[in-house]
Amino acid sequence: xxxxxxxxxxxxxxxxxxxxRAVFADKGFAQASTTDIVQAxxxxxxxxxxxxPSKQDLVLAVADxxxxxxxxxxxxxxxxxxxxxxxxxxxxxxxxxLMAQVWAEAAVSPELAARVRxxxxxxxxxxxxxxxxxxxxxxxxxxxAPEGLAETVLAALTGFSLRLAIGQDIxxxxxxxxxxxxxxxx
Amino acid sequence: xxxxxxxxxxxxxxxxxxxxRAVFADKGFAQASTTDIVQAxxxxxxxxxxxxPSKQDLVLAVADxxxxxxxxxxxxxxxxxxxxxxxxxxxxxxxxxLMAQVWAEAAVSPELAARVRxxxxxxxxxxxxxxxxxxxxxxxxxxxAPEGLAETVLAALTGFSLRLAIGQDIxxxxxxxxxxxxxxxx
Amino acid sequence: xxxxxxxxxxxxxxxxxxxxRAVFADKGFAQASTTDIVQAxxxxxxxxxxxxPSKQDLVLAVADxxxxxxxxxxxxxxxxxxxxxxxxxxxxxxxxxLMAQVWAEAAVSPELAARVRxxxxxxxxxxxxxxxxxxxxxxxxxxxAPEGLAETVLAALTGFSLRLAIGQDIxxxxxxxxxxxxxxxx
Amino acid sequence: xxxxxxxxxxxxxxxxxxxxRAVFADKGFAQASTTDIVQAxxxxxxxxxxxxPSKQDLVLAVADxxxxxxxxxxxxxxxxxxxxxxxxxxxxxxxxxLMAQVWAEAAVSPELAARVRxxxxxxxxxxxxxxxxxxxxxxxxxxxAPEGLAETVLAALTGFSLRLAIGQDIxxxxxxxxxxxxxxxx
DNA sequence: ACTTCCGGGACTACCCGTTAAT
DNA sequence: ATTAACGGGTAGTCCCGGAAGT
Numbered sequence: 001x002x003x004x005x006x007x008x009x010x011x012x013x014x015x016x017x018x019x020x021r022a023v024f025a026d027k028g029f030a031q032a033s034t035t036d037i038v039q040a041x042x043x044x045x046x047x048x049x050x051x052x053p054s055k056q057d058l059v060l061a062v063a064d065x066x067x068x069x070x071x072x073x074x075x076x077x078x079x080x081x082x083x084x085x086x087x088x089x090x091x092x093x094x095x096x097x098l099m100a101q102v103w104a105e106a107a108v109s110p111e112l113a114a115r116v117r118x119x120x121x122x123x124x125x126x127x128x129x130x131x132x133x134x135x136x137x138x139x140x141x142x143x144x145a146p147e148g149l150a151e152t153v154l155a156a157l158t159g160f161s162l163r164l165a166i167g168q169d170i171x172x173x174x175x176x177x178x179x180x181x182x183x184x185x186x
Numbered sequence: 187x188x189x190x191x192x193x194x195x196x197x198x199x200x201x202x203x204x205x206x207r208a209v210f211a212d213k214g215f216a217q218a219s220t221t222d223i224v225q226a227x228x229x230x231x232x233x234x235x236x237x238x239p240s241k242q243d244l245v246l247a248v249a250d251x252x253x254x255x256x257x258x259x260x261x262x263x264x265x266x267x268x269x270x271x272x273x274x275x276x277x278x279x280x281x282x283x284l285m286a287q288v289w290a291e292a293a294v295s296p297e298l299a300a301r302v303r304x305x306x307x308x309x310x311x312x313x314x315x316x317x318x319x320x321x322x323x324x325x326x327x328x329x330x331a332p333e334g335l336a337e338t339v340l341a342a343l344t345g346f347s348l349r350l351a352i353g354q355d356i357x358x359x360x361x362x363x364x365x366x367x368x369x370x371x372x
Numbered sequence: 373x374x375x376x377x378x379x380x381x382x383x384x385x386x387x388x389x390x391x392x393r394a395v396f397a398d399k400g401f402a403q404a405s406t407t408d409i410v411q412a413x414x415x416x417x418x419x420x421x422x423x424x425p426s427k428q429d430l431v432l433a434v435a436d437x438x439x440x441x442x443x444x445x446x447x448x449x450x451x452x453x454x455x456x457x458x459x460x461x462x463x464x465x466x467x468x469x470l471m472a473q474v475w476a477e478a479a480v481s482p483e484l485a486a487r488v489r490x491x492x493x494x495x496x497x498x499x500x501x502x503x504x505x506x507x508x509x510x511x512x513x514x515x516x517a518p519e520g521l522a523e524t525v526l527a528a529l530t531g532f533s534l535r536l537a538i539g540q541d542i543x544x545x546x547x548x549x550x551x552x553x554x555x556x557x558x
Numbered sequence: 559x560x561x562x563x564x565x566x567x568x569x570x571x572x573x574x575x576x577x578x579r580a581v582f583a584d585k586g587f588a589q590a591s592t593t594d595i596v597q598a599x600x601x602x603x604x605x606x607x608x609x610x611p612s613k614q615d616l617v618l619a620v621a622d623x624x625x626x627x628x629x630x631x632x633x634x635x636x637x638x639x640x641x642x643x644x645x646x647x648x649x650x651x652x653x654x655x656l657m658a659q660v661w662a663e664a665a666v667s668p669e670l671a672a673r674v675r676x677x678x679x680x681x682x683x684x685x686x687x688x689x690x691x692x693x694x695x696x697x698x699x700x701x702x703a704p705e706g707l708a709e710t711v712l713a714a715l716t717g718f719s720l721r722l723a724i725g726q727d728i729x730x731x732x733x734x735x736x737x738x739x740x741x742x743x744x
Numbered sequence: 745a746c747t748t749c750c751g752g753g754a755c756t757a758c759c760c761g762t763t764a765a766t
Numbered sequence: 767a768t769t770a771a772c773g774g775g776t777a778g779t780c781c782c783g784g785a786a787g788t
Contacts, residue, residue, distance in 0.1 A: 028294040030216025034761055044768050045762085055761065097293040104290030107283040107351040108214040117354045148357060152342055152364035155349065159341025162348075165293040168303045171334060178338035181371035182364065190750065190786075198750095220777055230752040231778080241777065400666040402588025406781060416748045417782080427781065469665040476662030479655040479723040480586040489726045520729060524714055524736035527721065531713025534720075537665040540675045543706060550710035553743035554736065562766085562770065570770095592757055602772045603758080613757065 013051050016041050021062050025098040029059050029105055063102045063112055066095065067119045074126045079134045083176070086157065090175060096165040099158075124150045131183045140184050153182050199237050202227050203251060206244050211284040215245050215291055249288045249298055252281065253305045260312045265320045269362070272343065276361060282351040285344075310336045317369045326370050339368050385423050388413050389437060392430050397470040401431050401477055435474045435484055438467065439491045446498045451506045455548070458529065462547060468537040471530075496522045503555045512556050525554050571609050574599050575623060578616050583656040587617050587663055621660045621670055624653065625677045632684045637692045641734070644715065648733060654723040657716075682708045689741045698742050711740050 019040035023032045034055050038045050052058045073085040089095060106112040127150035135142060143149060156178060160170050205226035209218045220241055224231050238244045259271040275281060292298040313336035321328060329335060342364060346356050391412035395404045406427050410417050424430045445457040461467060478484040499522035507514060515521060528550060532542050577598035581590045592613050596603050610616045631643040647653060664671040685708035693700060701707060714736060718728050 026294075028216070028290060030214070031294065033759085035759095046764095046768055049762075050767080053762095100290045100293035103348050103351065104214060104286045107286035107348075108212075108217065110353075113352040116352055120349070120354060148360035148363065151349075151356070151360055152346075155345025155364075156338055156342040157345065158348055159344035162289050162293075162344055163306070163337075163341065165289065166299040166302055167296075168306060171337070174334035174337055177334065178341075178368065178371075182367060185364075185367035185371070195750095219775080221775095232753070232780085233751050235778070236750075239778090398666075400588070400662060402586070403666065405779080407779095418748050418784095419746090421782070422747080425782090472662045472665035475720045475723065476586060476658045479658035479720075480584075480589065482725075485724040488724055492721070492726060520732035520735065523728070523732055527717025527736075528710055528714040529717065530720055531716035532710075534661050534665075534716055535678070535709075535713065537661065538671040538674055539668075540678060543709070546706035546709055549706065550713075550740065550743075554739060557736075557739035557743070567770095591755080593755095604760085604773070605771050607758070608770070611758090 009051075012043075012047075016043070016048055016051055016058075017061060017065060020058050021065065021098060022094070024059070024062055024101060025094045029101050034058075059105065060112060060115075062098070063105065064115060066098050066102055067116055069095065071119055071123060071126075074123055074130070079130060079137060082130050083179070086179075087172065087175075090157070090160055090164065090170065090172075093164055093167075096161045099161055100165040103158075103162075120154070123154060127153060134183050138184060143185075149182055149185060153179060156182065195237075198229075198233075202229070202234055202237050202244075203247060206238075207248050207251065207284060208280075210245070210248055210287060211280045215287050245291065246298060246301075248284070249291065250301060252284050252288055253302055255281065256285075257305055257308060257312075260309055260316070265316060265323060268316050269365070272365075273358065273361075276343070276346055276350065276356065276358075279350055279353075282347045285347055286351040289344075289348075306340070309340055313339055320369050324370060329371075335368055335371060339365060342368065381423075384415075384419075388415070388420055388423055388430075389433060392424075393434050393437065393470060394466070396431070396434055396473055397466045401473050406430075431477065432484060432487075434470070435477065436487060438470050438474055439488055441467065443491055443495055443498075446495055446502070451502060451509060454502050455551070458551075459544065459547075462529070462532055462536065462542065462544075465536055465539075468533045471533055472537040475530075475534075492526070495526055499525060506555050510556060515557075521554055521557060525551060528554070570601075570605075574601070574606055574609055574616075575619055578610075579620050579623065579656060580652075582617070582620055582659060583652045587659050617663065618670060618673075620656070621663065622673060624656050624660055625674055627653065628657075629677055629680060629684075632681055632688070637688055637695060640688050641737070644737075645730065645733075648715070648718055648722065648728065648730075651722055651725075654719045657719055658723040661716075661720075678712070681712055685711060692741050696742060701743075707740055707743065711737060714740065 016037075019042075020032075020037045023036050023040050026032070027036065034045070034048070037058065038048050041048060052061065070089070073089055074082065102112070102116065106116045124147055128146040131146040131149055131153070132142065135146075160175060163170055202223075205228075206218075206223045209222050209226050212218070213222065220231070220234070223244065224234050227234060238247065256275070259275055260268065262268050262271065288298070288302065292302045310333055314332040317332040317335055317339070318328065321332075346361060349356055388409075392404075392409045395408050395412050398404070399408065406417070406420070409430065410420050413420060424433065442461065445461055446454065474484070474488065478488045496519055500518040503518040503521055503525075504514065507518075532547060535542055574595075578590075578595045581594050581598050584590070585594065592603070592606070595616065596606050599606055610619065628647070631647055632640065660670070660674065664674045682705055686704040689704040689707055689711070690700065693704075718733060721728055
């Protein structure tokens with residue numbers, strides 16, 4: 001019964017990651033104990049530790065994953081699809097709560113901060129591309145520096161996500177209008 | 187050292203609050219120990235606990251204070267002054283890092299969440315008023331529902347604040363342009 | 373307002389002692405905090421400490437007082453009166469609970485133990501005298517060593533007191549019969 | 559050190575209980591710190607807490623154990639054996655000091671009080687049976703309600719135990735004579 | 745002169761991330 | 767892979783001294 005397959009290991013790892021994500025979203029990184037996570041996985045302490053040798057590793061992995069989700073969401077060329085994905089994200093309260101934890105941790109951990117910054121840079125570039133396409137579709141003249149717009153859009157999305165995280169509902173129409181106004185702006 | 191004037195008590199309280207704010211901004215709520223804070227105040231454990239009976243009280247007080255600062259910043263009728271204050275806030279990295287902690291804590295503590303939501307509502311109203319004035323100054327037709335715009339502006343500011351918190355500098359011109367675009371939109 | 377009278381001081385002292393007695397009986401010596409006692413007196417910390425310079429002093433004073441009450445109860449020559457007093461004591465649950473604390477503390481504090489032992493010796497002698505009188509009244513031949521009987525009577529009373537302290541009611545008739553049997557024994 | 563046999567766990571538990579018993583008898587429940595107990599066990603804090611999740615649990619377990627010892631001692635039908643056991647108990651000063659703590663704690667903790675009362679009831683019944691046998695052996699007419707006698711005997715034993723706890727030696731002969739007088743009375 | 749009550753700081757019970765023996 | 771054990775660290779309490787007021 002030795003030598004489990006690589007797929008099995010990957011699946012295990014993913015199971016743990018999902019459990020940790022849920023617990024972290026629910027309690028916050030610091031308030032969640034490793035015991036909480038272990039219980040959520042249904043595995044044993046040792047098993048979890050063999051995949052993630054410390055709580056910090058778990059935090060980083062979950063955080064990376066969460067930020068990565070965003071990146072994936074933005075990785076589409078089709079503008080309509082982009083909006084749809086953003087809307088979906090903007091309605092996922094669990095993700096929003098997790099991201100709130102990630103930002104707070106990043107504000108305090110240079111290592112995580114660097115990762116988030118890197119992801120943000122990529123996101124900005126992607127979004128800037130989207131904006132270019134969007135404007136051309138809409139017949140609006142190209143913007144000289146769409147990166148600035150993209151950053152603002154990203155900032156607004158982040159802000160709305162935080163609102164969602166604390167249970168303050170956001171108006172879908174406001175969100176869309178605002179995005180539109182920003183992307184088509186001067 | 188008995189029978190102390192009310193001013194003295196208020197000053198003490200403020201001293202503790204400032205020290206706690208600094209420590210919390212630096213390490214985050216959870217990672218900051220009460221010992222850290224006590225040492226930062228220069229007082230004794232007992233003294234601190236006589237002003238704030240638990241760490242949670244300290245957290246709430248600091249959080250309230252931080253959110254209140256924002257509210258104060260927006261409490262001006264003059265649009266130019268408002269922009270100036272926003273810019274100042276947007277450059278205060280310590281405040282940004284503290285706010286990141288506050289959001290994360292609020293995502294996990296219903297009590298704090300309620301307070302932040304309440305403050306947000308006030309901010310939105312205030313900002314909506316500012317936007318009205320701004321548009322009238324700029325000769326732009328009044329917007330039917332400036333609250334939606336205000337929420338987006340607030341969201342964008344929040345997002346930029348988080349960026350600042352993780353050490354990703356923000357372009358002042360981008361920020362201003364974006365604010366302008368949003369407030370004058372549709 | 374200087375120089376309060378000696379009576380005033382004595383009254384104060386007694387007030388504090390009564391308050392402390394009540395709190396100690398209710399919570400036990402260790403679980404009762406000085407704050408509890410101070411609040412029960414209605415005075416300030418400093419005032420209490422000026423009469424009893426430490427919690428230990430309070431404990432000793434209260435314990436002494438409680439043991440003294442017993443000694444007083446036995447300090448009558450009249451046998452009927454003695455029985456009446458014993459019965460009264462045996463019904464005072466608060467006193468019983470306090471005595472339970474005193475015994476436990478004495479079991480651990482040599483100082484208090486010595487005091488209790490001394491009081492016990494006096495009690496035994498007194499009781500032995502009572503027994504002598506009782507037997508002569510009852511026309512029973514004098515006992516060669518009534519001290520042994522007295523010690524047993526005392527032990528039984530102590531035991532019944534503990535029962536009372538933990539809320540196990542005691543049968544008055546049993547108690548009296550037993551006392552009678554013991555004092556008139558062989 | 560995983561996967562340990564049940565015997566091992568039981569032995570561990572007993573080790574901790576013995577250590578706690580010794581410390582509690584020596585210092586009293588309140589004055590004994592968890593650190594004291596942990597050190598006495600030679601184990602780590604965590605290990606002790608995994609067997610007894612709080613100090614209160616430790617107190618209750620030790621108290622139960624101590625009261626149980628008494629019950630065991632009385633659980634013999636042979637009168638001579640009973641007297642021998644009582645005498646042995648009456649000479650165990652450590653047990654006496656522990657019992658003093660138990661009574662005091664029971665006077666303050668309804669939970670423990672209930673347990674002690676229950677044990678007392680059993681003891682009384684057992685003793686009443688013993689008394690019946692004793693009287694029949696001695697050719698004394700049966701007593702109509704030996705429970706009352708049993709309660710008094712128990713009370714006297716308790717009282718003597720307290721004396722022992724505070725270091726006041728008791729006279730073996732007095733004890734035996736008294737027991738005899740009581741059991742053969744009225 | 746006498747009370748008040750702020751402040752000190754050692755100490756306590758307990759939790760938690762992690763290791764290593766089985 | 768499992769889990770007992772580890773042990774440092776945490777929030778918070780408690781007793782009391784002594785300076786400030788009346």
